Amino acid sequence: MKIAVAPLADIPENGTxxxxxxxxxxxxARTTAGVFAIENRCSHALQALEGGKLRGVHIFCPAHxxxxxxxxxxAMGTLTKSPIxxxxxxxxxxxxxxxxxxx
Numbered sequence: 001m002k003i004a005v006a007p008l009a010d011i012p013e014n015g016t017x018x019x020x021x022x023x024x025x026x027x028x029a030r031t032t033a034g035v036f037a038i039e040n041r042c043s044h045a046l047q048a049l050e051g052g053k054l055r056g057v058h059i060f061c062p063a064h065x066x067x068x069x070x071x072x073x074x075a076m077g078t079l080t081k082s083p084i085x086x087x088x089x090x091x092x093x094x095x096x097x098x099x100x101x102x103x
Contacts, residue, residue, distance in 0.1 A: 001099070001100060001101070002090065002092075002097040002098065002099050003021055003022075003097060003098050003099075003100055004092075004095050004096070004097050005019050005021065005026075005028065005037075005095075005096050005097070005098055006019070006028070006095070006096050007094060007095055007096070008030070008035070008091055008094045008095065008096055009094065011028055011029075011030040011035070011096070012030065013030060013031075013032070014030070014031055014032070014054055015029075015030055015054075016028060016029045016030070016050060016051075016052075016054070016059075018040050018048075018050050021098065021100060022100060024039070024085075024100075025039070025040035025041065025048070026038070026039070026040060026087065026098065027039070027040040027048075027049055027050055027059075028089075028096060028098075029054055029059060029070060031054050031055075031056060031057070032056070033056045033057045034057070034089075035089045035091065035096060036057070036070035036071070036086065036089060037086065037087040037088075037089050037096075037098045038059065038068070038070050038073065038084055038085065038086050038087075039073070039084040039085040039086070041084065042061040042063065042064075042066055042068075042080075042084070043066075043075060043080050043082035043083065043084050044061065044063075044064060044066045044075070044079045044080035044082075045061070045063050045064060047061060047062070047063040047064075048062075049061055049062070049068070049084075050062075057069055057070050057071050058070065058076075064079055065077075066079050066080055068083075068084055070086065071086070072086060073085060073086040087099055087100055
């Protein structure tokens, strides 16, 4: 199921915004590399990723600097190898849509 979450213009370039979608905190990030929807929770210390630095396809946890690839959720570095959830993003008529399974 695709969920319309916000107009693309609502997320600044190299910025993020958090949405509560069906009980999940989803962080939408807009970078020069694209728009990504990821779990707003670091798999290392369970801290929110909101406020983390963006660099290309990567986000850095603001608590300890763990780096995650927003394309597939993989963790990089020594603090954790556990990935985070990612969801497919599609821009339709300048609106961000996220593909989520809704139970």
